[in-house]
Each structure stands twice: as structure tokens, then as C-alpha cells.
Amino acid sequence: MEAAPQRCGVIAIVGKPNVGKSTLLNALVGQKISITSRKAQTTRHRITGIRTMAATQFIFVDTPGFQTRHSTALNRSLNKTVLGAVGDVDLVLFVVEAGKFTAADEKVLALLKPGVPALLVANKVDEVHRRGDLAPWLQQMQQRHAFAEFVPMSAKNAKDVERLFGICEKYLPEQPWWYAEDELTDRSEKFLAGETVREKLFRFTGDELPYTSTVVVDKFEEEPSPKHGRFVKIAATIVVERDGHKAMVIGEKGERLKRISTEARQELEKLMGCKVFLEVWVKVRSGWADDEARVRSFGYE
Numbered sequence: 312m313e314a315a316p317q318r319c320g321v322i323a324i325v326g327k328p329n330v331g332k333s334t335l336l337n338a339l340v341g342q343k344i345s346i347t348s349r350k351a352q353t354t355r356h357r358i359t360g361i362r363t364m365a366a367t368q369f370i371f372v373d374t375p376g377f378q379t380r381h382s383t384a385l386n387r388s389l390n391k392t393v394l395g396a397v398g399d400v401d402l403v404l405f406v407v408e409a410g411k412f413t414a415a416d417e418k419v420l421a422l423l424k425p426g427v428p429a430l431l432v433a434n435k436v437d438e439v440h441r442r443g444d445l446a447p448w449l450q451q452m453q454q455r456h457a458f459a460e461f462v463p464m465s466a467k468n469a470k471d472v473e474r475l476f477g478i479c480e481k482y483l484p485e486q487p488w489w490y491a492e493d494e495l496t497d498r499s500e501k502f503l504a505g506e507t508v509r510e511k512l513f514r515f516t517g518d519e520l521p522y523t524s525t526v527v528v529d530k531f532e533e534e535p536s537p538k539h540g541r542f543v544k545i546a547a548t549i550v551v552e553r554d555g556h557k558a559m560v561i562g563e564k565g566e567r568l569k570r571i572s573t574e575a576r577q578e579l580e581k582l583m584g585c586k587v588f589l590e591v592w593v594k595v596r597s598g599w600a601d602d603e604a605r606v607r608s609f610g611y612e
């Protein structure tokens with residue numbers, strides 16, 4: 312019997328903030344690539360996850376939650392990223408919370424291009440207690456857009472995720488793979504380092520910190536290590552808007568910053584499979600002069 316021809320295609324994951332896009336991407340790629348947190352708007356970059364199974368290579372694109380409420384420069388660029396993602400792909404996973412459809416969902420739906428097949432992914436179906444309630448909702452959804460298929464699922468359920476692969480496969484064109492079989496992301500380790508610090512930052516500050524805070528990776532150096540194969544030295548700066556935010560990130564006696572950097576380091580060591588030395592600084596965007604007050608935090612002592 313002849314082997315199945317190779318398939319390879321790009322799948323965009325779109326949806327308003329907090330519907331579970333990052334959770335889904337991580338489950339699909341099988342390793343933590345994108346960042347997730349309870350805070351809306353944490354996915355600021357277009358992140359690619361790659362998964363190769365049997366004859367098919369799935370290339371996933373995660374997109375920032377489509378922001379409609381405010382119109383800052385940041386939001387405008389977020390929206391541009393979403394637009395970029397939805398156009399040139401083979402398949403769109405339009406993610407919503409099962410049984411719900413808000414004005415924000417509608418804005419994202421309006422971005423879908425007619426020629427590209429879209430699946431309606433009704434996520435968090437585990438939170439719907441009466442499945443029967445979904446039927447009328449589904450009918451309404453089908454009137455809103457000609458979805459190719461309807462997939463009720465939970466991004467946290469491995470069986471649902473497996474099933475989704477089977478559904479997506481047939482939409483991807485027959486063509487040679489673009490990436491090697493074991494590649495998971497085309498993002499650099501330096502990029503992942505910044506994302507990991509940012510995830511911990513938002514996880515440990517909760518809703519207190521505005522999402523305009525960013526993380527800059529100032530240094531990423533590696534050297535061979537006889538004991539661990541290699542040893543990576545990273546310096547990152549958390550950039551915040553105000554002194555008050557800085558104090559919030561640092562926490563009492565530097566405890567919070569220490570937790571952020573320790574957890575980020577541990578996760579990076581797992582991700583990269585080596586020893587990591589991580590230094591995290593906090594700076595106020597406008598006040599670069601207060602260098603003396605900056606707090607240094609070592610990943611390990």
C-alpha cells in the first residue's frame with residue numbers, strides 16, 4: 312500500500328479575549344508554547360505552533376484577542392495582527408464560549424474571509440450544564456456565518472483535542488511539510504524567555520497591572536557546561552508605566568518579583584532542557600533615571 316501523501320497547512324485560531332485560544336494552542340501543540348493566564352489580552356504576539364502527526368503537518372497561528380473597547384495604538388496593532396492572521400490561511404478555528412455570542416465575538420467574526428473554511432469551536436462546553444440548550448444557539452450561529460463544521464469541545468479535554476486534529480486534517484492541502492518533524496515553534500528561545508517572564512508577571516499581579524506592561528529581553532547568552540550540556544544566561548526587564556506599578560511588581564521586600572523570576576526560570580529550564588540563570592529588572596517606562604531604585608532579582612542564589 313502506498314503511504315498517504317504529505318499534507319501541510321496553516322490554521323489560524325481566532326476569538327475574543329479569554330475564550331481559551333492559548334489553552335487550545337498549547338493542547339494542540341502538545342507543549343507550552345503560547346502563554347496563558349486568566350487575564351485577558353496576554354497574547355500579544357503572533358505565535359506559531361507546529362505539530363506533525365502521521366502524514367500531516369499542522370501549523371497553528373495564535374492571535375491576540377480582538378480588542379474593541381479602547382482604541383490605543385497598541386490595540387490598533389493588535390487588530391492588525393488578527394487581520395494578518397485570518398487572511399492567508401487554510402483553515403480558521405473561530406473560538407467562542409459554548410452558548411455565548413457577544414458584540415466582541417461578532418467583531419472577530421466579521422474579520423473572517425468568505426473563501427477560507429472556518430470551524431465553529433464552541434469551547435468550555437464543560438461549563439454548559441444542559442447540552443440541549445446548545446441546539447437553538449447553534450442554529451443562530453449557523454445563520455451568522457457559513458461555518459464548515461461545528462465542534463463543541465473543551466480545550467482542557469485531551470480526547471476533544473485529538474478529535475479536533477482529525478477534523479482539521481482534511482482542510483489542509485496536499486503538499487510537502489514546511490518544517491522538520493520535531494519542530495514545535497519557529498520562535499526563538501529568546502522570544503520564549505520573554506513570553507515566560509510575561510506570563511508569570513501577569514499570573515502573579517492578577518488584574519492589578521495594566522496589560523501595557525511589557526517584558527524586554529536584554530541579554531540571552533549561552534555557554535557550554537560540562538555538567539548540564541549548556542548554560543543560558545538571561546537578563547530581562549519588566550517595563551511598567553508608573554512607579555506604583557513598579558512597587559506592585561516588586562512586592563513587599565521583593566517577594567513578588569522573586570516569585571516571578573523563580574517560576575519563570577524553572578519553566579525555562581524545563582522548556583530548554585538546560586540550566587538557566589535569570590535576572591529580572593523592573594523599570595518605569597518614563598523614568599529611566601531612577602536606576603538606583605531598580606531591584607535585581609536572581610533566578611538562583
Ligand SMILES: Nc1nc2c(ncn2[C@@H]2O[C@H](COP(=O)(O)OP(=O)(O)OP(=O)(O)O)[C@@H](O)[C@H]2O)c(=O)[nH]1
Nearest residue numbers: 328329330331332333334351352354376435465466
Ligand atoms: N472550563 C474551561 N475553562 C477553559 C477552557 N479553555 C480555557 N479555559 C480557561 O479560560 C481562561 C482563558 O484561557 P486563555 O487560553 O488564556 O484564553 P485566550 O483566548 O488565549 O485569551 P487572550 O490571551 O486574552 O486572548 C483560562 O483561565 C483557561 O484556563 C475549557 O475548555 N474549559
